[in-house]
Amino acid sequence: xxxxxxxxxxxxxxxxxxxxxxxxxxxxxxxxxxxxxxxxxxxxxxxxxxxxxxxxxxxxxxxxxxxxxxxxxxxxxxxxxxxxxxxxxxxxxxxxxxxxxxxxxxxxxxxxxxxxxxxxxxxxxxxxxxxxxxxxxxxxxxxxxxxxxxxxxxxxxxxxxxxxxxxxxxxxxxxxxxxxxxxxxxxxxxxxxxxxxxxxxxxxxxxxxxxxxxxxxxxxxxxxxxxxxxxxxxxxxxxxxxxxxxxxxxxxxxxxxxxxxxxxxxxxxxxxxxxxxxxxxxxxxxxxxxxxxxxxxxxxxxxxxxxxxxxxxxxxxxxxxxxxxxxxxxxxxxxxxxxxxxxxxxxxxxxxxxxxxxxxxxxxxxxxxxxxxxxxxxxxxxxxxxxxxxxxxxxxxxxxxxxxxxxxxxxxxxxxxxx
Ligand code: LLP
Numbered sequence: 001x002x003x004x005x006x007x008x009x010x011x012x013x014x015x016x017x018x019x020x021x022x023x024x025x026x027x028x029x030x031x032x033x034x035x036x037x038x039x040x041x042x043x044x045x046x047x048x049x050x051x052x053x054x055x056x057x058x059x060x061x062x063x064x065x066x067x068x069x070x071x072x073x074x075x076x077x078x079x080x081x082x083x084x085x086x087x088x089x090x091x092x093x094x095x096x097x098x099x100x101x102x103x104x105x106x107x108x109x110x111x112x113x114x115x116x117x118x119x120x121x122x123x124x125x126x127x128x129x130x131x132x133x134x135x136x137x138x139x140x141x142x143x144x145x146x147x148x149x150x151x152x153x154x155x156x157x158x159x160x161x162x163x164x165x166x167x168x169x170x171x172x173x174x175x176x177x178x179x180x181x182x183x184x185x186x187x188x189x190x191x192x193x194x195x196x197x198x199x200x201x202x203x204x205x206x207x208x209x210x211x212x213x214x215x216x217x218x219x220x221x222x223x224x225x226x227x228x229x230x231x232x233x234x235x236x237x238x239x240x241x242x243x244x245x246x247x248x249x250x251x252x253x254x255x256x257x258x259x260x261x262x263x264x265x266x267x268x269x270x271x272x273x274x275x276x277x278x279x280x281x282x283x284x285x286x287x288x289x290x291x292x293x294x295x296x297x298x299x300x301x302x303x304x305x306x307x308x309x310x311x312x313x314x315x316x317x318x319x320x321x322x323x324x325x326x327x328x329x330x331x332x333x334x335x336x337x338x339x340x341x342x343x344x345x346x347x348x349x350x351x352x353x354x355x356x357x358x359x360x361x362x363x364x365x366x367x368x369x370x371x372x373x374x375x376x377x378x379x380x381x382x383x384x385x386x387x388x389x390x391x392x393x394x395x396x397x398x399x400x401x402x403x404x405x406x407x408x409x410x411x412x413x414x415x416x417x418x419x
Contacts, residue, residue, distance in 0.1 A: 004034040005288060005369065012329045012367055016396040019290055019329045023365050026389050026400060028292040029309035031376045032367075033063075033401075035071055035394040037286035041253065042075050045276060048257030054274040057101050059239045060086040062279025062373040063287070067392050067401035069093035072282070078121070080239070080277040084111035087118065097121075101236065101275065103150065103198070105171060106130070112137040112145075122146040124198040124236065126173055131186050138191035147186055148196035148236060151179045153217040157202030157210045157240065173199065179221055180228075187230050194230060196275075197222060200238030203280060206250040208259055211237065215260060219267050234273035235264060241281040245370045246323050253281055280373040287372020289314050289388070290329075291352075293364045294344065303339045305360055310343025311350040312382040314368060314375050318349040326353045329365035341366070345383050376402075381410050 005014050012019045014034050022032055045056045057078040060069065064086060069079070070093040078099030079090045090100055097118035102111075105126050112134055115123070125131050125147050138145040152173030174182045186194050201214050215237060222232050237260055242250040251259070257276060264274055291309035298304075316322035326341055336357040343350045352368055360366070379387045386405030391398055 003040070004037040004286070005367070010331065012327055014288070014393045017393045017398055019288075019367055020365060022391055022393075022398060023290055023292065023329075025398065026391055027404065028290050028365065029307075029313050029388040030290045030404075031287055031371065031388055031390040032290055033065075033068060033283075033287045033372055033390065033392045035392055037372075038068065038071050038283060039075065041282045041286065042072060042077060044253035045257055045278065045282075046075070048254045048261060049276075052261055052274070053270075053272070054257075054261055054276070055099075056282075057099070057236075057275055057277045058282055059277050059279030060090065061377060063283040063375070064089050064377055065390050065392075065401055066093045067390075067399065068283065069095055071392075078275070080279075081115075084108070084114040087111075087115055087120070091118070101148075101198075101277070103200075103277070107134075109133060109137050113141060116141050116143045116145060122148055122195055124148050124150045125186070126150045128182060128185055131182070131189060131192065135189040135191045144191050144193050146193050146195045148194075148198045148232075148234070149174050149179065149182055149186065150198040150200065151218065151221060152176060153199055153201065153214040155201050155210050155214045155217070157205045158207060159202045159204050159240075159242070176217065180224060183221075183225055183230055184228070194232070196232050196234035196236060196273075198236035198238065198275075200277060201240060203240045204242040205240045206242040206248050208251055208256060211240075211256075211260060212263055214238075215263055216267075219264070219269060222269065222272075232272065234275055235269065236275040236277060239277040239279050239281075241278055243280055243284040243370060243373070245284075246325065250281075253278075282373075284373035285370050287370075287375060289324075289368040289371040289375060291366050291368060293360050293362050293366065295362055296339075296360070303337055305339035305341045305356075305358060305366075307341055307343060307352065307366060309352065309368065309388070310345040310383070310385065311347065311352075312345060312380045312385050313343070313388050314352060314371055315378045315380070316374060317352050318347075319378075324353060324371060325369040326356050326358070327367045327369060328358060328360060329367055332359040332361070332364075334359040345385070381405070384410055386410060
């Protein structure tokens with residue numbers, strides 16, 4: 001249990017609000033976030049950055065609900081975005097575009113133009129064709145785009161292959177051996193201003209060692225460039241810090257961020273600004289997916305607990321075989337039975353948890369924990385299921401921050417053939 005999801009008289013609550021009250025008021029499935037948990041995680045990064053030239057850019061892709069972005073914007077966060085859509089969300093939430101960094105392997109011309117029009121702080125660029133495209137778009141708009149190169153340091157982040165990004169075989173970043181020539185190419189383009197360097201080696205990383213290995217390679221590049229007269233003002237160390245889903249023991253946020261900042265300073269780069277791009281570690285354990293048991297289906301090989309949330313609501317188990325703890329909201333005293341917790345979608349891959357010991361009855365509520373990151377944002381309308389509602393708890397107040405999608409919403413933009 002995280003600090004903000006606790007049991008009160010046996011029943012699961014978030015901050016001061018029983019989850020049963022949220023289900024009664026807003027129905028299920030519903031994503032529930034804790035404002036205090038978001039704030040606490042952000043403050044843990046801020047504590048490490050205090051007194052240093054270092055800032056946090058929340059990776060919007062992890063959870064782009066406007067109210068979540070609003071909480072971070074109010075705390076002073078910057079944002080790491082990967083699309084024009086995410087930029088518009090940041091603006092709608094009151095975020096400052098001058099604190100926005102635009103990442104992603106293939107930004108469209110339209111998105112580049114939008115970001116330039118809003119004067120974002122910079123672009124993390126991943127290839128020479130992308131530099132050329134950005135140079136052309138900036139030239140057309142009479143602007144100069146500030147760029148960092150995302151380099152691929154060829155470091156094993158020791159995480160799931162689908163969320164590992166800093167190895168040679170990944171599509172991400174400029175290959176390490178091409179980094180210097182690519183910087184030279186960037187520096188020669190008239191509508192670009194080279195300002196920094198970026199790297200992101202993966203996600204759900206639970207050790208510091210791969211970060212330090214990547215950081216050392218990044219600093220080697222910074223030094224080599226400086227010898228050539230290309231000066232970088234900032235170093236973006238990416239995101240990727242893991243959280244506890246089951247029994248992982250990632251480093252605590254403040255200690256982790258401090259270790260990286262100390263390494264930057266120890267190597268004589270303390271005057272440069274350092275950016276962190278965390279997603280999961282800011283929001284993952286601040287959210288849960290609340291769902292209701294529909295039916296229990298005992299079987300010879302397996303017992304199934306069929307709930308009203310499905311792979312379209314939370315894709316991580318189906319996509320990565322990810323583990324999310326599943327907690328009964330109001331536990332029974334009955335002996336637990338081992339179930340696979342599955343959804344109503346017509347796929348065998350539609351499961352949320354396997355082999356879970358639960359004492360449950362139809363109608364009971366379950367909370368799928370640690371679902372604040374890459375939960376709602378990866379949801380789909382598969383099986384023409386409306387996406388879940390999202391609520392934010394703040395002390396004893398509950399705010400609906402996204403309405404449940406209704407069936408009519410789902411085919412609003414579709415057209416019948418004329419005749
Ligand atoms: N910066 C960049 C350039 C990224 O690509 C990512 C995540 C982040 C920052 C934030 O990483 P975080 O701190 O959240 O690990 N859907 C997967 C995770 C995909 C991560 C994609 N990139 C999952 O559910 O595990």
